[in-house]
Amino acid sequence: MDFITIVQILDSTIRLAVPLLLACLAGLFSERAGIFDIGLEGKMLAAAFMSGAVAYTTGQVWIGLLAGIGASLLLSGIHGLASITFRGNQLISGVAINFLAAGLSVVIAQDWFGQGGRTPNISGDARFNGITLPGADAIESTPFIGPIYEELLSGHTIIVYIAFLTVPLTWWILFKTRFGLRLRAVGENPAAVDTAGVSVVGLRYAAVGICGILTGLAGAYLATALQAGFVKDMTAGRGFIALAALIFAKWRPWYALSACLLFGFLQAVALRFQNIDLGLVELPVQFMDALPYILTVIILAGFVGKAIPPRAGGQPYVKER
Amino acid sequence: MERMPKWADVVLIPLISLLLAAILSALVILAIGESPVEALKLMVSGALGSTYGWGYTLYYATNFIFTGLCVAIAFHARMFNIGGEGQALLGGLGVAIVLLYIPWPHWTIALIAAIVAAGAFGAAWAAIPAYLQAKRGSHIVITTIMFNFIAAALLNWALVGPLKAPGQEPATSSFPEATHLPTLGDVFGVFGIEWSHAAPANVSFFIAILACFALWALIWRTRLGYEIRAFGHSEPAARYAGISPTRIIMIAMLISGALAGCMAINNVQGEAERLVLNAAEGAGFIGIAVALMGRSHPFGVFLAAVLFGFLYQGGAELALWMNIQRELIVVIQALVILFTGALDNMIRMPLEKLFVAAGRQPPAPDRKSTSAEGAQ
Numbered sequence: 192m193d194f195i196t197i198v199q200i201l202d203s204t205i206r207l208a209v210p211l212l213l214a215c216l217a218g219l220f221s222e223r224a225g226i227f228d229i230g231l232e233g234k235m236l237a238a239a240f241m242s243g244a245v246a247y248t249t250g251q252v253w254i255g256l257l258a259g260i261g262a263s264l265l266l267s268g269i270h271g272l273a274s275i276t277f278r279g280n281q282l283i284s285g286v287a288i289n290f291l292a293a294g295l296s297v298v299i300a301q302d303w304f305g306q307g308g309r310t311p312n313i314s315g316d317a318r319f320n321g322i323t324l325p326g327a328d329a330i331e332s333t334p335f336i337g338p339i340y341e342e343l344l345s346g347h348t349i350i351v352y353i354a355f356l357t358v359p360l361t362w363w364i365l366f367k368t369r370f371g372l373r374l375r376a377v378g379e380n381p382a383a384v385d386t387a388g389v390s391v392v393g394l395r396y397a398a399v400g401i402c403g404i405l406t407g408l409a410g411a412y413l414a415t416a417l418q419a420g421f422v423k424d425m426t427a428g429r430g431f432i433a434l435a436a437l438i439f440a441k442w443r444p445w446y447a448l449s450a451c452l453l454f455g456f457l458q459a460v461a462l463r464f465q466n467i468d469l470g471l472v473e474l475p476v477q478f479m480d481a482l483p484y485i486l487t488v489i490i491l492a493g494f495v496g497k498a499i500p501p502r503a504g505g506q507p508y509v510k511e512r
Numbered sequence: 513m514e515r516m517p518k519w520a521d522v523v524l525i526p527l528i529s530l531l532l533a534a535i536l537s538a539l540v541i542l543a544i545g546e547s548p549v550e551a552l553k554l555m556v557s558g559a560l561g562s563t564y565g566w567g568y569t570l571y572y573a574t575n576f577i578f579t580g581l582c583v584a585i586a587f588h589a590r591m592f593n594i595g596g597e598g599q600a601l602l603g604g605l606g607v608a609i610v611l612l613y614i615p616w617p618h619w620t621i622a623l624i625a626a627i628v629a630a631g632a633f634g635a636a637w638a639a640i641p642a643y644l645q646a647k648r649g650s651h652i653v654i655t656t657i658m659f660n661f662i663a664a665a666l667l668n669w670a671l672v673g674p675l676k677a678p679g680q681e682p683a684t685s686s687f688p689e690a691t692h693l694p695t696l697g698d699v700f701g702v703f704g705i706e707w708s709h710a711a712p713a714n715v716s717f718f719i720a721i722l723a724c725f726a727l728w729a730l731i732w733r734t735r736l737g738y739e740i741r742a743f744g745h746s747e748p749a750a751r752y753a754g755i756s757p758t759r760i761i762m763i764a765m766l767i768s769g770a771l772a773g774c775m776a777i778n779n780v781q782g783e784a785e786r787l788v789l790n791a792a793e794g795a796g797f798i799g800i801a802v803a804l805m806g807r808s809h810p811f812g813v814f815l816a817a818v819l820f821g822f823l824y825q826g827g828a829e830l831a832l833w834m835n836i837q838r839e840l841i842v843v844i845q846a847l848v849i850l851f852t853g854a855l856d857n858m859i860r861m862p863l864e865k866l867f868v869a870a871g872r873q874p875p876a877p878d879r880k881s882t883s884a885e886g887a888q
Contacts, residue, residue: 229657273854277861282592282653284854286800287846294842295540301837302544308837431657438654475673481665484658488640491650491658500651 198338200459205347206417207462208455209354210235210409210426214433215440215447216361217405223365223442224398225378225503226274227281230266230288231406232430238263238410240296243310243421244303246317252415255317259414260407266292267403275395278507289430297423310414310421319348319416348416350408357405361444374398378501381508391508406430435487442501454483516867522812526805526852528859533847540843546834554833555826565825567696567711571783572795573821574713577720578775579799580806580813581727582768587808588731589764590744595641595656596772597796598663599634603773604780605667606633608675608787611687622691626777627719634773635766637663642765646758652765664790671789683788693782716778720817723771724810730767731810740764772796794842801845804852820845 214231221228238259246255266288273284297308304310324345331341365371377384377394385391413429414421432454439453440446461479468474538548559565579596586593593599606629616622641655668682677685693716697709731737743750743760751757775795780787798820805819806812827841851859 229653269850272858273850277855277857279854279857280592281854282594283800283804283849286594286797287850287854290797290842290846290849294839294844294846297839298540298544298837298843301835305835308839428661431661434654435658475669477665477669477672480668481662484661484665488644488650488655488658488662491655492644492648493650 194335195338195342198342200456200463202343203459203462204452204456205343205351206455207458208451209351210412210417210429211433211436211454212354212448212451213350213357213405213409213412214430215436215451216357216444217402217409218434218437219361219365219440219442219444219447220374220398220405221402222437222504223378223501224374224395225381225501225506225508226270226395226399226402227285227505228270228399228402229282229285229431229434230270231402231433232426232428233285233289233292234263234266234403234406235410235413235430236289236296236424236426237266237292238407239414239425240292240300240310240410240421242407242411243313243414244300246415247304247310247313247420250315250317252313252317252319255415256408256411259411260404263407263410264400264403267399267406271396271399274507275392275399278509281505281507293424296421300421300423308423312420313415314419317415318419319350319412321346321348322352348412350412350416353408354412355448358444358448365444370397375501378503381503385508385510391510395508409433432483435483438487438500439490441499457482516864520863520867522807522809525856525859525863526807526812528863529851529856530805530848532851532859533844536847537840537844540840541836544836546836551830551834551836554829555822558829558833559822559825562708563697563706564708564711565829567708567713568825568828569818569821570696570713570717571711571778571821572824573818574717574720574778574782575775575792575795576798576802576817576820577724577814578771578778579796580802580817581723581799581810582772582796583799583803584806584808584810584813585727585731585740585764585771586768587803588737588744589740589760590747591642591645591761591764591768592653593638593656593765593768593772594653594800595638595659595769595796596799597792597794598656598660599637599769599772600775600779600792600796601663601667601790602637603630603634603776604787604791605670606630606773607776607780608684608687611691611781612675612684615688616691619691619693623693623715623719623777623781626691626781627774630773630776631770632773634776635770637773638765638769639762642762642769645765646761660796667787667791668789671787675787677786681788684786686786687781691781692785693777695782712783714778714782716782719774719777721814723774724814727767727771728810736763772799798845801848801852805848 214235218228218231241262242255242259245258246252270284270288273279274281300308300310327341327345331337365375373384373389373394377391381391413425436447436450436454439450457479461476541548541551559569579600582596583593607626610625610629611622616625637659641652641659644650644655645652671682675684677683693714695709696713696717697707699715700707739755740760743755743757747757780791802813802816802820805816823841823844827838830836830840831838
């Protein structure tokens with residue numbers, strides 16, 4: 192394998208890791224506040240559809256992005272309503288949201304565009320285009336550094352850079368601000384937060400809202416940056432891989448970055464090569480597809496360091512009996 | 513603590529949830545410029561208007577009975593098994609292996625062998641998440657989701673690799689003629705009843721009904737069923753009573769996985785008569801809606817499964833005759849899960865208040881006497 196191939200795979204790793212990373216951080220906010228969210232997939236899908244559809248209709252990708260975030264926030268609202276206000280089962284609510292998005296996106300897309308549940312291809316201003324970092328063209332021919340800068344770091348869409356900046360931002364919000372401290376506390380011991388006079392409901396809604404914005408970004412990235420338009424079921428399990436990455440990262444932002452890069456790398460390798468020959472055994476491509484899930488089960492089993500979720504996760508908070 | 517009569521909990525709440533889901537679905541149909549009344553008429557005539565339609569409705573219902581029971585038995589032990597889809601896929605693998613590599617003289621024996629294989633494969637796929645939950649405390653919801661994806665990858669591999677029949681398609685070759693199950697048309701034909709032979713509903717439907725009875729007897733008529741329910745109501749109490757959590761989790765999940773796996777006798781042996789990609793077609797997830805709607809009772813599961821069978825067949829008709837995608841059924845399914853599962857309290861709370869108010873209404877002095885009793 193030559194140097195340029197490695198750079199290309201890493202480049203593809205970055206592009207594939209971004210939706211995972213955004214969704215993973217979205218889940219991080221939600222679950223740190225004690226709201227389990229297996230509806231990441233559905234929210235991404237809804238955002239992907241709305242952003243693709245609106246970007247195509249208006250020709251403006253930024254309006255599309257806002258619409259995508261709006262769709263995702265709407266589903267977040269439903270999740271909040273079910274799991275915070277009505278103290279329902281958060282897992283069941285997440286399942287419902289996944290199906291709601293999977294069904295509605297296709298039904299509406301067919302009605303809107305009549306192309307069998309997809310949006311037409313988008314291009315130009317209706318799509319996020321790559322940004323060439325300053326000096327990328329000049330440095331291109333330099334050996335080693337050239338390809339790394341030009342191919343790997345430059346030429347991505349704005350959302351890629353936003354996604355990577357979200358990691359330190361998330362860390363800062365969660366661990367360096369009062370809001371973050373309270374948010375984490377509400378996921379560990381909501382009664383204590385309530386005693387301190389801070390609204391549990393308010394904090395949890397805020398967390399679910401942030402989750403909606405981030406999944407909205409992730410979905411919009413899929414439809415308007417990674418690909419040119421929405422197609423049916425385009426999230427293809429990414430919401431669940433993000434969930435896996437979240438467990439892998441033990442609910443921490445920087446670990447989330449490494450987990451998402453790892454899973455993005457696995458996807459990039461599976462995309463580039465079909466079966467991988469390791470000399471003794473040949474790894475089928477399906478094994479690469481399943482690897483994130485297998486790794487997560489191993490982590491969950493606690494064989495390689497234990498993943499302990501936020502203590503109050505999944506439990507509705509009842510103020511008084 | 514009985515705030516509501518039992519019938520309200522068992523019948524009224526699911527019906528109101530269903531009504532809300534139906535109203536919202538009608539709004540969706542209206543929004544895309546079609547008539548909900550026309551759509552409903554088409555669904556009823558397409559799914560229930562002929563024995564052909566019924567044949568499809570009952571075929572789908574058979575799938576959903578198995579997956580619904582799968583989720584229901586897990587619910588009784590307060591486990592949420594989202595892995596029905598993967599377990600059903602593995603059941604299909606078991607059925608395919610048994611039917612392809614062993615020559616069976618007659619379908620009856622082949623069916624028994626297929627049930628055993630499907631159940632064993634499905635149970636095995638549930639066993640790992642169950643063990644990890646019981647022994648290592650890994651959240652069963654997450655592990656079963658992961659196992660769905662691993663199952664899909666495993667089947668993709670098997671169907672393009674070792675099990676693939678010659679040709680382009682990723683599928684096994686057809687099962688031998690002797691293993692083909694009689695359709696309901698064949699069965700009713702024996703009794704001289706006219707019934708469509710083209711529809712895929714087959715004898716597995718009766719196996720599914722038997723499974724309902726068996727599960728009912730297990731849950732409410734055996735010691736094990738009592739232990740499962742006790743564990744589901746309160747783990748500390750069950751533990752105190754000497755019930756082993758590990759044992760209950762393992763047994764409940766093994767039964768659950770076996771039931772999901774058994775779906776394969778219907779869709780793989782009964783309908784496709786070979787193993788194809790994505791054979792379960794999401795039935796494992798519909799089991800969640802069916803179990804919630806049926807309040808985890810085998811009879812409720814049966815009714816809800818027939819209802820979803822109707823929705824599925826009706827939805828196919830909609831896609832055929834109107835500009836409504838089949839995915840509308842996924843929307844309805846989502847709404848049913850949302851209202852009967854997650855937003856249960858939204859319907860329950862006002863209803864409870866209503867019943868409490870209705871119960872207190874009659875004579876005013878009554879209230880005084882009860883409060884006086886309370887004070888003593």
